[in-house]
Amino acid sequence: AQSVSQHNHHVILSEAASLELGCNYSYGGTVNLFWYVQYPGQHLQLLLKYFSGDPLVKGIKGFEAEFIKSKFSFNLRKPSVQWSDTAEYFCAVNAILTGGGNKLTFGTGTQLKVEL
Amino acid sequence: DAGVIQSPRHEVTEMGQEVTLRCKPISGHNSLFWYRQTMMRGLELLIYFNNNVPIDDSGMPEDRFSAKMPNASFSTLKIQPSEPRDSAVYFCASSPDLAYNNEQFFGPGTRLTVL
Numbered sequence: 001a002q003s004v005s006q007h008n009h010h011v012i013l014s015e016a017a018s019l020e021l022g023c024n025y026s027y028g029g030t031v032n033l034f035w036y037v038q039y040p041g042q043h044l045q046l047l048l049k050y051f052s053g054d055p056l057v058k059g060i061k062g063f064e065a066e067f068i069k070s071k072f073s074f075n076l077r078k079p080s081v082q083w084s085d086t087a088e089y090f091c092a093v094n095a096i097l098t099g100g101g102n103k104l105t106f107g108t109g110t111q112l113k114v115e116l
Numbered sequence: 117d118a119g120v121i122q123s124p125r126h127e128v129t130e131m132g133q134e135v136t137l138r139c140k141p142i143s144g145h146n147s148l149f150w151y152r153q154t155m156m157r158g159l160e161l162l163i164y165f166n167n168n169v170p171i172d173d174s175g176m177p178e179d180r181f182s183a184k185m186p187n188a189s190f191s192t193l194k195i196q197p198s199e200p201r202d203s204a205v206y207f208c209a210s211s212p213d214l215a216y217n218n219e220q221f222f223g224p225g226t227r228l229t230v231l
Contacts, residue, residue, distance in 0.1 A: 034219070043120075043222040043223055043224045044209075044222040045222070046219050049219060103172075104161070105161075106159040106161075107158070108158035109159070
């Protein structure tokens with residue numbers, strides 16, 4: 001079964017600092033990759049997604065992520081964070097199952113706090 | 117579009133009581149998912165439906181949990197009897213279908229507290 005690991009559970013940054021959140025998955029087959037964001041008190045929203053093609057994916061609000069197949073990684077980056085980026089970030093992997101169908105698995109999330 | 121609608125937004129109940137959570141997916145979406153979010157276990161998929169039919173309920177923790185989707189625009193997640201360890205935020209999500217490249221759209225969640 002596939003699994004997703006987010007190594008950083010809590011990250012605290014100052015405004016304008018650069019951000020990189022790690023995400024690794026374990027699955028040998030075809031995957032689609034997602035980053036979702038959950039702002040305080042709100043529901044999960046899609047930041048960006050990777051299906052195929054250019055492994056560097058750009059999403060909303062200046063976020064980007066790079067799919068490195070050899071490392072089974074899909075790290076999220078932002079060159080300069082803002083206070084409004086304070087939120088919880090979830091990496092998710094949708095794996096094509098050998099028996100057909102697919103399953104979306106979420107990581108445990110990384111809580112990001114941006115200080116002024 | 118109003119997005120995925122969940123009710124109630126907050127529910128406080130006592131142990132042993134029955135709890136029913138409701139979800140209205142985005143119109144035209146054929147797939148519906150129920151998740152539970154806790155600090156300890158993160159976001160867990162409980163069950164999902166496609167065209168109103170339950171496809172995989174392997175994430176449902178116990179027989180106390182049941183879910184139904186009587187029509188394309190409504191689903192319920194029921195806990196009977198409820199226990200304090202069921203306290204969590206329950207999210208409903210929908211997507212156009214089960215194609216693997218489909219984004220799931222999440223509702224605002226129901227925060228359940230069982231005393």
